Every structure is written in C-alpha cells, then in structure tokens.
Amino acid sequence: QVHLVESGGGLAQPGGSLRLSCAASGFAFSVHGMSWVRQATGKGPEWVSGILNDGSATYYADSVKGRFTISRDNAKNTVDLQMSNLKPEDTALYYCARGRRVQDKWGQGTQVTVSS
Numbered sequence: 405q406v407h408l409v410e411s412g413g414g415l416a417q418p419g420g421s422l423r424l425s426c427a428a429s430g431f432a433f434s435v436h437g438m439s440w441v442r443q444a445t446g447k448g449p450e451w452v453s454g455i456l457n458d459g460s461a462t463y464y465a466d467s468v469k470g471r472f473t474i475s476r477d478n479a480k481n482t483v484d485l486q487m488s489n490l491k492p493e494d495t496a497l498y499y500c501a502r503g504r505r506v507q508d509k510w511g512q513g514t515q516v517t518v519s520s
Contacts, residue, residue: 406430406509408500413514416490424485424514426500434458434478437504440485442496442516450496453485454504463504468494490518 412424424440439454453474454463462474471490476483483500495518501507 406502408502408509408511410498410500410511410514413498413516415517415519417520418491418518420490420518421486421488422490422516424487424498424500424516426483426485426511428481428483428500428502431502431509433481436502438474438476438483439501439504439507440474440483440498441501441507441510442494442498443513444493444496449499451507452498455483456504487516490516492518494518 407429409427416422435457437454437456440452441449442452443449452465452468453472455474455476459476471488473486497513498516499513500511502509
C-alpha cells in the first residue's frame with residue numbers, strides 16, 4: 405500500500421523559509437519521479453515542482469522558480485521541498501505526490517501559511 409506522509413508545514417513570515425519533507429513507503433521509490441503540488445483555499449491544485457527518479461533533473465513552476473528547491477534521498481525514501489523567500493500567495497496545502505508528469509498517489513498534505 406502506497407503511503408506518502410508530509411511534514412514540516414507551519415506558519416512563516418513573508419521572506420521566511422520552511423522545509424517540507426515527504427516520507428514514502430509501500431512502493432519502489434527509486435523508480436518513480438516525485439512532485440509537490442499545492443492547493444490554496446478555493447482554488448484548484450497547482451503543480452509546484454518535480455524531480456526525476458534518480459534526482460538528475462528538477463522542474464519548477466514559474467511561480468516558485470528561484471525560491472524553492474526540490475531534492476530526494478533514495479536511500480531514505482524521502483523527497484523534500486526547501487522553500488525560501490516565502491510570499492503570502494504561497495499559502496496552501498502542500499501535497500507530496502508520486503509521479504513527475506502525472507501524479508497518481510497523493511499524501512494527506514501539510515499546511516503552509518505565510519503571513520505577518
């Protein structure tokens with residue numbers, strides 16, 4: 405059974421930083437690309453970032469490029485999202501998801517709120 409468990413969300417001030425982490429289990433983690441997807445209240449899901457199965461390439465939405473960094477550790481079955489220079493518009497529920505182009509399994513999400 406696929407399990408994706410996010411952690412690390414919380415409240416940050418504009419310009420601040422947070423690091424999200426996702427622990428994966430129940431599948432062959434190292435053969436799958438992974439993504440982070442967010443959903444703000446009242447809006448549809450927005451793909452944020454993706455990483456290839458071996459970590460050799462990373463991808464970002466224009467809205468977060470230069471501020472967020474995705475990484476993974478295949479030995480630990482984890483994928484992280486380092487978020488810097490946070491903006492109020494980054495406020496959302498952030499989901500870890502299996503797959504880079506198409507996400508077929510999602511975690512429960514972790515809330516990120518950016519506010520002064």
